[in-house]
Amino acid sequence: MIDYNHPAFQYYQNVSEQCIHYLSIDGVIFGFHQNQLKVLLLRWKGTDEWSLPGGFILKTESVDLAAQRIIKERTGLQTLYLQQFHVFGETVRYNQEETWAKINLPIQGINWSERTISIGYYALVEYAEVVPATDFLTEECRWWSLDAIPALLFDHNHIIEVALQSLRKNVGDQPISHLLPDTFTIPELQRLYETILGHSLDARNFYKKIMAQNNLERLAERRAGTPHKAPYLYRFKVAFSER
Amino acid sequence: MIDYNHPAFQYYQNVSEQCIHYLSIDGVIFGFHQNQLKVLLLRWKGTDEWSLPGGFILKTESVDLAAQRIIKERTGLQTLYLQQFHVFGETVRYNQEETWAKINLPIQGINWSERTISIGYYALVEYAEVVPATDFLTEECRWWSLDAIPALLFDHNHIIEVALQSLRKNVGDQPISHLLPDTFTIPELQRLYETILGHSLDARNFYKKIMAQNNLERLAERRAGTPHKAPYLYRFKVAFSER
DNA sequence: TACCTTTATGTCAAAAGTACGCAAAGATGT
DNA sequence: ACATCTTTGCGTACTTTTGACATAAAGGTA
Known part of the structure; x- marks a missing residue:
C-alpha cells in the first residue's frame, strides 16, 4: 500500500x-x-x-x-x-x-x-x-x-x-487597503465592501462615509477608458496603507 | 534531577x-x-x-x-x-x-x-x-x-x-447573562458592562438602551437591604438566557 | 447634438446616541 | 416624625449617524 x-x-x-x-x-x-x-x-x-x-x-x-x-x-x-x-x-x-x-x-x-x-x-x-x-x-x-x-x-x-x-x-x-492596488476609484472600493459584506450599498452614502474617515487622498488623475464619466483615482494615506 | x-x-x-x-x-x-x-x-x-x-x-x-x-x-x-x-x-x-x-x-x-x-x-x-x-x-x-x-x-x-x-x-x-445570577437589578447589569468595557456609563441612558432590547422581564420583587431606593429585580427572558 | 449611464455632491428626515432634569423610593440622622 | 441624602426609574432635548433620494457634471454612444 x-x-x-x-x-x-x-x-x-x-x-x-x-x-x-x-x-x-x-x-x-x-x-x-x-x-x-x-x-x-x-x-x-x-x-x-x-x-x-x-x-x-x-x-x-x-x-x-x-x-x-x-x-x-x-x-x-x-x-x-x-x-x-x-x-x-x-x-x-x-x-x-x-x-x-x-x-x-x-x-x-x-x-x-x-x-x-x-x-x-x-x-x-x-x-x-x-x-x-x-x-x-x-x-x-x-x-x-x-x-x-x-x-x-x-x-x-x-x-x-x-x-x-x-x-x-x-x-x-481590517486593513482592507491590502486587497487593492495602490490607486483605485471609489466605486471599486465600494464593490469590494459589497462583496465582503454580501449586500449592495448606496453609492452616495458610501462616498460620504468613506470620505468622513479621511483616509483617502484624491489624485489629479482619473481612470480612463470607462464607458461613462471617468472616476477620480484615490490612494490610501500612508498611515492607513501601512497598517 | x-x-x-x-x-x-x-x-x-x-x-x-x-x-x-x-x-x-x-x-x-x-x-x-x-x-x-x-x-x-x-x-x-x-x-x-x-x-x-x-x-x-x-x-x-x-x-x-x-x-x-x-x-x-x-x-x-x-x-x-x-x-x-x-x-x-x-x-x-x-x-x-x-x-x-x-x-x-x-x-x-x-x-x-x-x-x-x-x-x-x-x-x-x-x-x-x-x-x-x-x-x-x-x-x-x-x-x-x-x-x-x-x-x-x-x-x-x-x-x-x-x-x-x-x-x-x-x-x-456574547451571552452576558451567563455571568449573572437568575435575577439581578439594572444597576448590577450596568456595573457588569462597565467593568467589561472599562469605563462608566450613564445610568439613565443605559436603562433606556437595555430596555429597548426587550430582553428583560421585570419581577414584582425588589432587592431588599439596599441603603437607598430598592431596585426592581429583573430576569433575562428565556430565549436570551438560553443562548 | 441628443441620449444614456455613471460619478460626485447635496438635501432632508428618521433613528440612534448623549447630556441632563427630576420625582419617587427608601434608608439615615436628628 | 421629619428633613436629608442617595439611588432608581423614567422623561426631555439636543447631537450625531444612518438611510433614502435628488441632481448636475462628465464622458461615452447613437
Whole structure:
C-alpha cells in the first residue's frame, strides 16, 4: 500500500520529524479582481480536486511565521497581512477514507494523521502582485471567485465560510487597503465592501462615509477608458496603507 | 534531577502518551461578584505562584470538548459558555528556566515541552455556582478581581489581557447573562458592562438602551437591604438566557 | 447634438446616541 | 416624625449617524 519512493512519503517523513504532529495551518488567501472577491486554491496532481493551501508548523517556528511561510510560498509575496481567525479542532472534520481516495496518494498507511487540528488564517493580498505557485503535491494554483468555488477537499468549504464570516465581522478594523492596488476609484472600493459584506450599498452614502474617515487622498488623475464619466483615482494615506 | 515517583512525572508520562504534544489549552474563567469582574486562578503547591487553569487535549478528543473538560474540572459546573479567542504560538512565550524554577517540580528533564502552543478559551460563568477545585499540582483555587491580579506564571497575564480585549470587542453578541445570577437589578447589569468595557456609563441612558432590547422581564420583587431606593429585580427572558 | 449611464455632491428626515432634569423610593440622622 | 441624602426609574432635548433620494457634471454612444 505504501510507496516508499513517492515524494509524498518522503515529505511526510520529513514533516513527521521536523513538524508538530496533529497540528496544521490552513490559509484562506483573499484577493479582489474585476469587482469580485477571490480565493487562491490548489488542484491536486492527477485529480480534479481542489483545496486550500496549507502546511505544518516546524517545531522551532512560531505559528504566525509558519502561516507566513506557507502563504508566501503560494503567492510569492514578500509581505503579507495575515489574520488568525479560528481553530478547527473537531475529531472528525471530514470523511477521511473518501478524501484519501480522492487525492489518491500511495501513503495511506503512514501513521501521521489519524486526525489534524487546523489553525485557520486568512490573508488579504493584492491580486495583481500574486504569482500563484503550486507545491509538489499539486499541479495548478489559481484564483476562484468566491461564488463559484467547487466542492473542496477536507472541510475546506467550511473553513472558507468561517473565514469570510470573520472578515465580514471585522471588516471595520481590517486593513482592507491590502486587497487593492495602490490607486483605485471609489466605486471599486465600494464593490469590494459589497462583496465582503454580501449586500449592495448606496453609492452616495458610501462616498460620504468613506470620505468622513479621511483616509483617502484624491489624485489629479482619473481612470480612463470607462464607458461613462471617468472616476477620480484615490490612494490610501500612508498611515492607513501601512497598517 | 528527575523524581520518577513524583505525581507530576506520572502525570506528564500519561499526558505524553494520551495527549497531543506541543499543544495545550488555557482557560480564562470570568465571573462577576460584588460589582467586579473576576478570574479564577490556581496557586501551585508549595509556592506563591498563580496561573490560569489549563490542560492538554486527548488524542481522541475535540478541542472544544477538551476545553470544556478542563474548565468543568476547576469549576464543578455542568454547562459552560466557552469561547475560543486566540492561539498563542510564539516559540518563546516566557522565560522557561525562570518559570520552572518558580514552580519547583523535580521533572525538569522530561522531554515533553520544549515549547507549547496554547489555545485560549474564555468562559462566562455564574460566580455563585462555581465550586473552585484544585488539581494535583495546585493547592488553592480562587477568584481574583481583574484589577488585583498578581504577576502570574508563564505568559498568563498576557493571555488574560487578550481574553479581556476579545470579550470587550464582542460584548455585544456574547451571552452576558451567563455571568449573572437568575435575577439581578439594572444597576448590577450596568456595573457588569462597565467593568467589561472599562469605563462608566450613564445610568439613565443605559436603562433606556437595555430596555429597548426587550430582553428583560421585570419581577414584582425588589432587592431588599439596599441603603437607598430598592431596585426592581429583573430576569433575562428565556430565549436570551438560553443562548 | 441628443441620449444614456455613471460619478460626485447635496438635501432632508428618521433613528440612534448623549447630556441632563427630576420625582419617587427608601434608608439615615436628628 | 421629619428633613436629608442617595439611588432608581423614567422623561426631555439636543447631537450625531444612518438611510433614502435628488441632481448636475462628465464622458461615452447613437
